[in-house]
Amino acid sequence: MSKDIVILFGTESGNAEFAAEDMAAAIESDAEVTVVDMTDFDVSEFSADVFYVLISSTHGEGEVPSGARPFIEALNSNAPDLSGVEFAVFGLGDSTYEHYSRGSEIIEEKLRSLGATRIGLYGRHDASDGSLPNDAAVEWVKDLFATL
């Protein structure tokens, strides 16, 4: 991929962070990759020159995890123009909950409402089968970059 890649993770209990690091390791031979906690990301720095990979869990009753709350609040209050920004999304969740994987969808919808474009298949991990998110996330990100 010609663009630099920023993997933005939103987590409550660490799964999305570990998966983000494993995804970065899987693709860093093909591109410049940085892993950033959504909590620390300045939304005014979104750039069309960077490809964003977002990974977020769901907490509460279909809400974004606490690590993604400042990110969503900043997007709501600053409403940056994200025209030209491209991103892909991987959601962590558990299908035994009523609002499966909703946290990542809230983030995805917000970015699109501000003009960004989602690329590729929507990736998901369902914790109800007892598997770890890392393997699914790594497989998804490799497929994503093989098709871009």
Ligand SMILES: Cc1cc2nc3c(=O)[nH]c(=O)nc-3n(C[C@H](O)[C@H](O)[C@H](O)COP(=O)(O)O)c2cc1C
């Ligand atoms: C208290 C609690 C609430 C949760 N609520 C949901 C939910 O509403 N929908 C869903 O799909 N998953 C839900 N999950 C599952 C988490 O999204 C899943 O375990 C995920 O892998 C956690 O990732 P994290 O460690 O990055 O936060 C919940 C988990 C916990 C512990």
